[in-house]
Amino acid sequence: MTPARAFCDACADDHRRPPMKKRVKRIIGWGLFTLLVMAVSSIFVADHLLPPATGRPSHALPLSDSDTALDRELAPLLARHEGQTGAIMLPDGIDAYAARAISARQAGRSLDLQYYIWHDDLTGRMLANEAWMAAERGVRVRILLDDMGIGKMDATLLAMDSHPNIELRVYNPFRNRTGLMRLLEMVQRAWGVNHRMHNKAWIADGRVAVVGGRNVGVEYFSAAEEFNFHDLDMVLFGPAVADASKIFDDFWNSEAAIPIEALNRKPQSTIRAVLAQIQEEAKSEEARRFLDRMDTSPSVRGYFSQSLTPIWSEGVRILSDPPIKWRGDERENWLVEHLVGDIAQAERAALLISPYFVPGVDGTERLVGLSQRGVHVAVVTNSLAANDVVAVHGGYVRYRKTLLEGGVRLFETRSQSDVKAGSSLFGSSGASLHTKAVLIDGRRGFVGSFNLDPRSANLNTEMGVLFDDPELGAALFKEYRHLTAPGLSYWVYLNDDGDVRWVDRDTDPPEALKVEPDSTRMQRVVANVVRWLPVESQL
Incomplete structure (x- = not known):
C-alpha cells in the first residue's frame, strides 16, 4: 500500500x-x-x-405476677396504682444507659429492642453484651434495627443472631450489603430506601419500656470524650407499656422486617471472634470506668434503695406511625396528625424542642397564627454551629425571619464541643441538641423520635410518648428551661432594621451577634445555598 x-x-x-x-x-x-x-x-x-420477609411471626409474651424479677417488683406497685402508668423523665445520658442495662439484667422473659441507630462502639457493644447475657438466662431477645443506621455491623449482628434465644431483623434493608452493587441498588430503589424506621424503644418483660429520642451509641449516653447530645427519654411501667409492645409486634411482623441471616452469611470463626471481642470489651477498663459512673448516679442509687418517685398518670400513651408508612394509607393515624392537632389546640403556650426544625409554609403559618392569637410560642433548635446537618439548617433559615416577625420566640443551642463536630450536608452524628419534645399549655406533651421537619412527617416512621398530666408537664418544662438557659442557647430576635441577631446572654453585659454564632464561613455559604434548593421534602 x-x-x-x-x-x-x-x-x-x-x-x-x-x-x-x-x-x-x-x-x-x-x-x-x-x-x-x-x-x-x-x-x-x-x-x-424489597427482600422477602421470611421470618416467622411472633408476639409479645403474656405477663405474669411473679415469673420474673420485674414481675415481682412491679406487679404489687401497679396494683396500688390501678389503671395508671408510672413515668420518669431521663434527660441524663448515664441514667438513660442505666435504665436499659438494669432492665435487661432484671428481665426474665423477654427483651424487645427497636432502634434507628446502634453504633458498634463501647456502649453499643456493652448493651449487646447485656442482651446476650439475658439470652443466656433463657430470655427471648428480639432486636429490630434500621438498615441505614447500622453501618458495617453485619458481622456483629450475625454474631448476636447466632444465639438460639436471639433473633435479629433489619428494617427495609438492602439486598446488597457492600460495594458498588449496594450503590446501584440505592439508585434502583431510590423511592423505597428513602423511608427509614426512626423508632426507638427498649422493652423488658413487657413490664418496662424506655422510649424517647436516644439511639444506642456513646454520644447518646454521655460516654463520648469529645461530644455528647442533650437528649430525652422516658422510662415507663404500667398499661402504656402494652402500647410499646403492640407497636414492636406490628413492625417485627411487617413485610419490611427481614431476618439478618437471610441477607448475609459469615463463617463461624468470624462470629466467634466478634463474640469474644464483645465480651472482652464488656470487661475492659474503659467499660469499668463507665459502669462506675453509672453506679454512682443518684437515680441508680435511688432505684436500688427503692426511693425513686415516678409520676403516676392515667393520661399516658405510646403512639407510632405504621410500619409501611410510605404507602400513605390512613394518614389520620400518622403521628404527625396527632402532634399537629395538639399544637393547634394550644390556648396559653406551645413550647417546641426539635434538633432539626423545618416547619414549612403551612407549619410556619400555624405557629404564627397561634402567636397572633396570644399563645406564647417558642422553639428550641440547633444553631448552625451545633447542627451537623447543614442542609436542615438551610431549610430552617428559610422560615426563621417570618417566624420572628410573627412573634414566635426562637432559641438556638450552642455548640457544646471545642472540637467541631463533623458537619455534613445530610449526615447525622454531632448536633448538640437531640431532644424531640412538645409541651402544650403546661400539661399536654410529647417525648419521642419525631423531629418537626418534612422527613419525620412524611418519610420516616416515628414513635413517642404522648401525655396529658400537669406533673409530667412540669418535668418537661424543667428540661425546656434547662435548654433555653443562657449557657446552653442563644436567644434569636430581629433588630429595629429587621435583621436577625443572636443574643449571647452568657456574657456580662449580654452581647448581640451579627452572624450565626461560632459558625464558619463555609457553613454559612452551604446553608444559604441549600436554602434555595428544592430539597425541603427530604430534610
Missing part, C-alpha cells in the same frame, strides 16, 4: 469514527438516561425489590 493510500484510508476511518466529544456525550447521556429510568422505576416497583 502506498503512503498516499494509507493516508486516505486513515482519513476515511477518522471520518467514520464519531469525534471524541460526541462519544463522551453519548456515554454520559446513556448513563444519565439509565439512572433516570432506574430512579423512575423505583417509584412503581420499590415494594417488589
Whole structure:
C-alpha cells in the first residue's frame, strides 16, 4: 500500500469514527438516561425489590405476677396504682444507659429492642453484651434495627443472631450489603430506601419500656470524650407499656422486617471472634470506668434503695406511625396528625424542642397564627454551629425571619464541643441538641423520635410518648428551661432594621451577634445555598 493510500484510508476511518466529544456525550447521556429510568422505576416497583420477609411471626409474651424479677417488683406497685402508668423523665445520658442495662439484667422473659441507630462502639457493644447475657438466662431477645443506621455491623449482628434465644431483623434493608452493587441498588430503589424506621424503644418483660429520642451509641449516653447530645427519654411501667409492645409486634411482623441471616452469611470463626471481642470489651477498663459512673448516679442509687418517685398518670400513651408508612394509607393515624392537632389546640403556650426544625409554609403559618392569637410560642433548635446537618439548617433559615416577625420566640443551642463536630450536608452524628419534645399549655406533651421537619412527617416512621398530666408537664418544662438557659442557647430576635441577631446572654453585659454564632464561613455559604434548593421534602 502506498503512503498516499494509507493516508486516505486513515482519513476515511477518522471520518467514520464519531469525534471524541460526541462519544463522551453519548456515554454520559446513556448513563444519565439509565439512572433516570432506574430512579423512575423505583417509584412503581420499590415494594417488589424489597427482600422477602421470611421470618416467622411472633408476639409479645403474656405477663405474669411473679415469673420474673420485674414481675415481682412491679406487679404489687401497679396494683396500688390501678389503671395508671408510672413515668420518669431521663434527660441524663448515664441514667438513660442505666435504665436499659438494669432492665435487661432484671428481665426474665423477654427483651424487645427497636432502634434507628446502634453504633458498634463501647456502649453499643456493652448493651449487646447485656442482651446476650439475658439470652443466656433463657430470655427471648428480639432486636429490630434500621438498615441505614447500622453501618458495617453485619458481622456483629450475625454474631448476636447466632444465639438460639436471639433473633435479629433489619428494617427495609438492602439486598446488597457492600460495594458498588449496594450503590446501584440505592439508585434502583431510590423511592423505597428513602423511608427509614426512626423508632426507638427498649422493652423488658413487657413490664418496662424506655422510649424517647436516644439511639444506642456513646454520644447518646454521655460516654463520648469529645461530644455528647442533650437528649430525652422516658422510662415507663404500667398499661402504656402494652402500647410499646403492640407497636414492636406490628413492625417485627411487617413485610419490611427481614431476618439478618437471610441477607448475609459469615463463617463461624468470624462470629466467634466478634463474640469474644464483645465480651472482652464488656470487661475492659474503659467499660469499668463507665459502669462506675453509672453506679454512682443518684437515680441508680435511688432505684436500688427503692426511693425513686415516678409520676403516676392515667393520661399516658405510646403512639407510632405504621410500619409501611410510605404507602400513605390512613394518614389520620400518622403521628404527625396527632402532634399537629395538639399544637393547634394550644390556648396559653406551645413550647417546641426539635434538633432539626423545618416547619414549612403551612407549619410556619400555624405557629404564627397561634402567636397572633396570644399563645406564647417558642422553639428550641440547633444553631448552625451545633447542627451537623447543614442542609436542615438551610431549610430552617428559610422560615426563621417570618417566624420572628410573627412573634414566635426562637432559641438556638450552642455548640457544646471545642472540637467541631463533623458537619455534613445530610449526615447525622454531632448536633448538640437531640431532644424531640412538645409541651402544650403546661400539661399536654410529647417525648419521642419525631423531629418537626418534612422527613419525620412524611418519610420516616416515628414513635413517642404522648401525655396529658400537669406533673409530667412540669418535668418537661424543667428540661425546656434547662435548654433555653443562657449557657446552653442563644436567644434569636430581629433588630429595629429587621435583621436577625443572636443574643449571647452568657456574657456580662449580654452581647448581640451579627452572624450565626461560632459558625464558619463555609457553613454559612452551604446553608444559604441549600436554602434555595428544592430539597425541603427530604430534610
